[in-house]
Amino acid sequence: MTRTDWQAMLRRTSFIELNARQRARALLDDGSARELCGPFDRIESPWLEPQGVVPQSDDGVVVMKGALDGDPAVVVAVEQAFQGGGIGEVSGVKMATALSLAARDTRAGTPTPAVLLLETGGVRLQEANLGLAAVAEVCSAILELRALQPVVGVIAGSLGCYGGMSIAAALCTRLIMTEEARLGLNGPEVIESEAGIEEFDASDHPLIWSLDGGRQRVGTGLADTLVLDDVTALRTAVIDAVRAGMPAEQRSRRIKELRAALEAVDPARPPEPAALADVWARAGAKGDGR
Amino acid sequence: MAATHVPTTTRDWTRRRAAKRERLAAVQPFVSGRLVDADHMRDALQALLRPGDRVALEGDNQKQADFLAEALAGCDPDAVHDLHLLISSISLRDHLDLFERGVARRLDFAYAGPQSVRMAQLLADGKVEVGAIHTYVELYARMFVDLIPDVALLCAEQADRDGNLYTGPSTEDTPTIAEATAFSDGVTVVQVNELVDELPRVDIPGDWVDLVVRSPRPFALEPLFTRDPRHIGQVEILMAMIALRGIYERHQVTSLNHGIGYDTAAIELLLPTYGEELGLRGKICRHWALNPHPTLIPAIESGWVESVHCFGGEPGTERYVAARPDVFFTGRDGTLRSNRVLCQLAGQYAVDLFIGSSLQIDAAANSSTVTEGRLTGFGGAPNMGHDPHGRRHPSPAWLGLLTGEAPALRGRKLVAQITQTFRTGGTPAFVETLDAITVGKDAEMPIPPIMIYGDDVSHVVTEEGVAYLYRATSLAERREAVAAIAGATPIGRGIDERRVDALRRDGLVALPEDLKVDVRRASRSLLAARSVEDLVAWSGGLYDPPARFRTW
Numbered sequence: 001m002t003r004t005d006w007q008a009m010l011r012r013t014s015f016i017e018l019n020a021r022q023r024a025r026a027l028l029d030d031g032s033a034r035e036l037c038g039p040f041d042r043i044e045s046p047w048l049e050p051q052g053v054v055p056q057s058d059d060g061v062v063v064m065k066g067a068l069d070g071d072p073a074v075v076v077a078v079e080q081a082f083q084g085g086g087i088g089e090v091s092g093v094k095m096a097t098a099l100s101l102a103a104r105d106t107r108a109g110t111p112t113p114a115v116l117l118l119e120t121g122g123v124r125l126q127e128a129n130l131g132l133a134a135v136a137e138v139c140s141a142i143l144e145l146r147a148l149q150p151v152v153g154v155i156a157g158s159l160g161c162y163g164g165m166s167i168a169a170a171l172c173t174r175l176i177m178t179e180e181a182r183l184g185l186n187g188p189e190v191i192e193s194e195a196g197i198e199e200f201d202a203s204d205h206p207l208i209w210s211l212d213g214g215r216q217r218v219g220t221g222l223a224d225t226l227v228l229d230d231v232t233a234l235r236t237a238v239i240d241a242v243r244a245g246m247p248a249e250q251r252s253r254r255i256k257e258l259r260a261a262l263e264a265v266d267p268a269r270p271p272e273p274a275a276l277a278d279v280w281a282r283a284g285a286k287g288d289g290r
Numbered sequence: 291m292a293a294t295h296v297p298t299t300t301r302d303w304t305r306r307r308a309a310k311r312e313r314l315a316a317v318q319p320f321v322s323g324r325l326v327d328a329d330h331m332r333d334a335l336q337a338l339l340r341p342g343d344r345v346a347l348e349g350d351n352q353k354q355a356d357f358l359a360e361a362l363a364g365c366d367p368d369a370v371h372d373l374h375l376l377i378s379s380i381s382l383r384d385h386l387d388l389f390e391r392g393v394a395r396r397l398d399f400a401y402a403g404p405q406s407v408r409m410a411q412l413l414a415d416g417k418v419e420v421g422a423i424h425t426y427v428e429l430y431a432r433m434f435v436d437l438i439p440d441v442a443l444l445c446a447e448q449a450d451r452d453g454n455l456y457t458g459p460s461t462e463d464t465p466t467i468a469e470a471t472a473f474s475d476g477v478t479v480v481q482v483n484e485l486v487d488e489l490p491r492v493d494i495p496g497d498w499v500d501l502v503v504r505s506p507r508p509f510a511l512e513p514l515f516t517r518d519p520r521h522i523g524q525v526e527i528l529m530a531m532i533a534l535r536g537i538y539e540r541h542q543v544t545s546l547n548h549g550i551g552y553d554t555a556a557i558e559l560l561l562p563t564y565g566e567e568l569g570l571r572g573k574i575c576r577h578w579a580l581n582p583h584p585t586l587i588p589a590i591e592s593g594w595v596e597s598v599h600c601f602g603g604e605p606g607t608e609r610y611v612a613a614r615p616d617v618f619f620t621g622r623d624g625t626l627r628s629n630r631v632l633c634q635l636a637g638q639y640a641v642d643l644f645i646g647s648s649l650q651i652d653a654a655a656n657s658s659t660v661t662e663g664r665l666t667g668f669g670g671a672p673n674m675g676h677d678p679h680g681r682r683h684p685s686p687a688w689l690g691l692l693t694g695e696a697p698a699l700r701g702r703k704l705v706a707q708i709t710q711t712f713r714t715g716g717t718p719a720f721v722e723t724l725d726a727i728t729v730g731k732d733a734e735m736p737i738p739p740i741m742i743y744g745d746d747v748s749h750v751v752t753e754e755g756v757a758y759l760y761r762a763t764s765l766a767e768r769r770e771a772v773a774a775i776a777g778a779t780p781i782g783r784g785i786d787e788r789r790v791d792a793l794r795r796d797g798l799v800a801l802p803e804d805l806k807v808d809v810r811r812a813s814r815s816l817l818a819a820r821s822v823e824d825l826v827a828w829s830g831g832l833y834d835p836p837a838r839f840r841t842w
Contacts, residue, residue: 006827006830009827010824010828014821017814017820158520158841179842180823180842205837205838205841209841213842229823
């Protein structure tokens with residue numbers, strides 16, 4: 001058993017503590033960050049005020065251009081404190097456009113990888129179909145850029161990445177998580193309200209993290225890197241992920257592996273969460289088995 | 291000369307003792323030695339109890355004799371009915387099922403937090419007769435005066451073959467109820483999690499215990515005192531800074547009790563950072579009457595805390611507390627020994643300060659956590675939140691609030707209320723009329739259920755500043771001081787700035803700048819721990835947070 005260095009834990013600078021703007025800045029090289037479509041541009045969602053929701057002047061998404069370990073990069077961060085990180089028409093377009101522009105710059109000779117900070121419940125319900133369309137645009141923009149440059153997804157916590165945006169996360173070239181981060185298609189409350197508390201008790205934290213938590217997702221190969229909630233550790237992991245470049249085959253294209261993983265599990269007799277990594281490893285799916 | 295009444299017949303002076311013998315004889319079919327067969331607990335209770343019995347059912351702040359409560363609720367109302375229940379904290383469904391089924395009729399209680407809506411309904415339906423809504427200490431006190439239990443249903447972690455009990459860290463009220471019952475020829479029945487040959491320590495001697503049942507599941511224990519630092523925001527931090535400078539530092543508060551809540555958790559988490567910066571370590575907050583709050587761990591670890599006496603335990607802190615015996619009261623076995631009544635006594639007579647969050651405060655500083663449609667009761671807040679006139683020993687903090695006319699001078703305990711001017715959802719915390727007034731009328735209470743009376747409150751803290759109410763010489767002045775820190779609430783809008791300036795000059799009110807509190811510094815980076823994980827790290831891995839507080 002490894003002895004945790006508690007003093008080091010206390011000395012760390014928590015990344016989770018930071019808001020979206022601070023997170024984006026913390027990843028980029030000092031002094032290099034420059035916000036695009038920032039709050040002073042006042043690009044707000046027109047759909048919230050009529051529904052009695054106070055809009056935010058950045059619509060909850062921060063786009064930051066800058067240098068990552070000396071090279072150009074763009075960071076797009078979702079602010080979890082605003083509408084549960086829900087993606088609406090404006091915030092979705094900000095994210096999709098940033099990715100498309102990075103692809104354009106890359107094609108024009110300035111390779112520009114992207115980092116997505118995903119703390120989001122998915123589509124913003126107040127914007128209904130427009131939000132759905134926006135998430136589709138984000139996915140399509142990820143596909144466009146990832147053919148040229150790495151798109152690194154970071155789920156640090158504490159909200160997690162759920163709904164349509166979990167699909168966007170799954171499309172990322174590499175995915176970095178902390179132990180406190182969660183990744184899943186349907187959020188715990190959604191499962192409980194749809195399928196009943198017998199199916200899923202959304203107040204059962206060990207259950208939630210045993211399925212959706214960073215350790216499990218990395219262990220089962222649905223995410224790549226598990227890091228400590230620490231600014232330096234996160235930044236180092238992001239730089240490494242970008243430096244690792246393009247994989248031979250993107251995770252979302254490893255259909256055979258994913259199918260084998262699905263077939264290895266009998267939904268009528270699901271394995272214990274802790275056993276899933278082994279079950280999948282035997283079936284030929286990749287994970288680091290932690 | 292007045293006539294003396296001379297009894298002509300000989301009275302039987304041992305009726306309770308005889309009744310106890312009869313009761314214990316009646317349960318014999320279900321008992322071997324002291325041990326009741328868990329499968330026949332209901333039958334045993336039906337044999338033991340008489341209609342109209344006064345039954346103390348252990349429902350403490352945290353631990354619940356839930357197996358016995360369930361067995362009692364299942365009793366046949368034809369056999370067992372019209373019981374008079376004494377429960378300090380009504381928190382289980384079973385507690386109120388008893389009344390719905392007619393097993394019990396009369397109730398004396400102190401707190402009904404989780405069941406407060408149903409409680410109000412049962413009262414309206416005439417299903418329950420309330421003797422009185424007490425504060426904790428009163429209810430236990432009356433068990434020794436005019437509410438002596440016939441039967442007590444208690445819980446403990448372990449029992450040995452002689453009925454000796456180990457309560458575990460959450461001793462809470464068990465010894466008190468057991469004493470009131472055992473020494474008045476009542477019957478004590480205890481559910482235990484385990485039967486063992488040897489106890490780690492004896493919390494209650496076996497000859498106070500009549501019957502023991504091994505519960506099929508451990509008794510319920512709520513982590514009531516755990517607050518996740520993630521939910522502490524800038525405003526709580528600002529208020530904590532104001533409280534530290536405006537109350538703790540100014541009055542040299544060395545011994546104290548904190549209520550439950552994020553406001554006071556913020557103060558605990560600011561000691562190792564802001565408090566350290568102010569050079570206050572060793573000068574304030576040395577002795578505590580407090581449950582083992584996980585948010586106190588950083589202050590303990592950085593050497594602020596000399597002693598903590600506890601009302602009860604707190605799930606997850608067992609190993610940590612056991613590893614810090616110089617600070618906590620621990621048994622020879624090493625684990626925490628708590629005692630709610632003694633800690634209440636300490637909180638009333640031995641400490642300089644009580645500070646707690648309030649939900650509603652009126653213009654005269656009366657405060658209440660009662661809200662409409664609920665009958666929550668009082669709990670222990672009024673016990674902690676008052677100035678005990680029986681105190682005589684001086685301390686700098688107590689003497690600092692000197693009151694009265696010579697020679698009848700006395701100090702005062704500091705009773706502080708802390709609240710944001712507006713609560714979540716934009717509800718003002720400062721109101722013209724407390725909800726408690728309506729609730730009291732609806733429940734036909736003889737007096738409104740005010741938690742803490744305005745004339746006991748010495749300080750009110752909000753994000754606007756501190757009101758030093760003990761300095762007010764009239765009710766009018768007290769009202770002005772409250773208004774001065776009540777922000778944009780209807781109460782706060784009633785005072786003009788010039789008057790506030792005058793109150794500041796006279797020392798009745800202090801704003802952050804008067805206290806040299808830099809509002810801009812109120813950020814989460816000032817918290818010694820910002821997550822439950824940080825608390826675990828501070829404890830060196832000794833704190834085991836309950837599952838619901840784990841986010842990893």
